[in-house]
Amino acid sequence: MMATTHAAVGLVLALPLLVLAPDLAAVGALASLAGGVFPDLDLLAGQHRKTLHFPDYYWLGAVPALVAAAVAPSATTVAVAWFLLSAAVHSVSDAFGAGTEPRPWERTSAEAVYLHSRRRWIAPRYWVRYDGAPEDYLLTVLLLAPGLTHFGPTVGRVTLVLLTVGGAYTLVRKRLPDLEERLLK
Template sequence: MMATTHAAVGLLLALPLTVVAPELAPVAALAGLAGGIFPDLDLLAGVHRRTLHFPDYYWLGALPALALAVVDPRPATVAVAWFFLAAAVHSVTDVFGAGTEARPWERTSVEAVYLHSRRRWIRPRYWVRYDGAPEDFLLTVVCFAPGLTQFGPTLRRLSLVGIAVGGGYTLVRKRLPAVEERWL
């Protein structure tokens, strides 16, 4: 899935707080956006979906952080909890997309995300055919919808930017491998 989809899911995870703790919902949404994007920084740092993707270990931070946020609901505890929760969900949901290959629509990879505790790759499921697929963009729009209606102007603008970036990426996604081969 696209980074914008993961960011949108991170924001969506904060939606329950708009009802139970509305004063903490914006910080949870911002932390969820950041946590949703964070694992994809491994595109720059090393092997994608292995270096910063931890479908098992992020939960070791997320669950205690969520418990602490329930017991001591302050902006700092909520931010840490939602950051780890979004990073954990991101790492797990990458299994439902394509593999790590440059042209994932060809389905040549058996590597969706690395499971560090088992020292092996989990196979892709292709529920979302590839990052930037039309259904991936639709998922981005649906998950960002609460950002347009349930949060303040900052999150509304970030949601619109996320939708625009996701839409642009969807339009050029299938051309990117050829551009990369030609220029890099």
């Protein structure tokens, strides 16, 4: 899935805050959006879906952080909890998409996301054929919709940026491996 789709899933995770702690909902939404994108920064930092993806270990921080946010709700506790929750869900959900190969529509990789506790890769499930697939962008649009109307203007602006970036990426996704090969020659 695209980073924008993971951010969108994070936004959906923040929806209960609109009822449970409306004054902290925007903070939780922004933290969830950031947590949804964070694991994909390993594209820049090392091996993708291994360096910052922790489908097992993020939960060790997310669960106590959620308890802390429930016991002592504040901007800080909510932000930390929803950031970690969104990063954890991102890391797990990568197993439901494609592998790590440059052309995931060819299905040549058996590596979707690295499970650090078992020191092995989880195989891709291809529920979303590949990052940037049309259905991936549709999922992004549907899941980001509440961000346009429910969390205030800052979240609304971030949502518009994510929709634009996700749409642009979807339009060029299948051309990127060829472009990368040309640039690296």
